[in-house]
Amino acid sequence: MSVNTDAAASTDALAQDFVQFCVDAGVLRFGEFKTKAGRLSPYFFNAGLFDDGAKLARLAQFYAQALLASGIEFDMVFGPAYKGIPLGAAVAIELARLGKNVPFAYNRKEAKDHGEGGTLVGAPLKGRVLIVDDVMSAGTAARESIALIRAAGATPHAVAIALDRQEKATEVGSDGAVRDVDHSAVQYVQNQLGLQVCAIARLADLLQYLQDHAGEGLAGHLERVQAYRQRYGVT
Incomplete structure (x- = not known):
């Protein structure tokens, strides 16, 4: 099978530009941060800090360029509450x-009992639906969106995220203990739920950025992120 090296290079460049943008915007920070899974991560990605018009517009450009480059076909966009609403729009x-x-819709967490009612707002859900969110930690939000979309008679087709952390997801056992599993949330959505996933950048792209900028005082962060991936990463 032939590989379009120009397209691959363009995608890699987009990912590197995105990582730089996130660092400049303060969205991507390095240090020691506790994740939802209880891990101590050497980096933190906070999409809530895309907090002005210019940042949000630039973020949307990255999403759109990554989607168009991916070749994923879709008929409409769905933004899951809450972070996915402004992102999807x-x-x-x-x-x-x-x-x-393409049409756009989103959901609200609480159903309205007046006006149009229900939990869905915007265009009717139909055809192949693209779900837009920031990151995927366990795939829970994706499953909730999939259920909403299917209940409306449409097809959940793909998910677009800003960053694929490429790390093992966790699950809670019958004894209440949290355990690592051998797949990431993205792999679960792809392999178990059957949706395509488009990520603007991955942990591998972040590592490449740190390697390229190691001489700018980031060498220590590179070592810590490499160690984190060695412990929790997936291929």
Whole structure:
């Protein structure tokens, strides 16, 4: 099978530009941070800090460019509450600007008993639906979105995320203990739920960035992120 090296290089460049953007915006920070799974991570990605119009617009550009480069086909965009709502809306706007105008919908956590009622807002869910979110920790949010989409008679088709942490997911055993599993949340969504996943950047791209900028005082962070991936990473 032939490989389009130009497309691969373009995707790699996009990922590196995205990591740089996240560092500059303070969204990606290095240090010691406790994750939801209880791990001590040497980096932290906080999408809530895409907190002004310029940052959100630039973020949407990265999503849209990554989606168009991926070749994933979809008929509409869905933003799951809460973080996915502004992300999905911004991505839909940017896609339209680039010539791919698709419907957009989102859900609310609490159903309304007046007006249009229900939990879904926006365009009717139909066709192949793209779910837009920031990161995937356990795939729980994706499963909730999939259930909503299927209940509406549409097809959950793909998920777009900003960063694939490429690390083992966790599960809670019958004894209440939290255990690592041998797949990531992204791999679970791809292999078990059957959805395509488009990530703007992955942990491998972050490591490449740290390696390329090691001479700028990031060598220590590179070592810690490499050690973290060695312990918790997936291929």
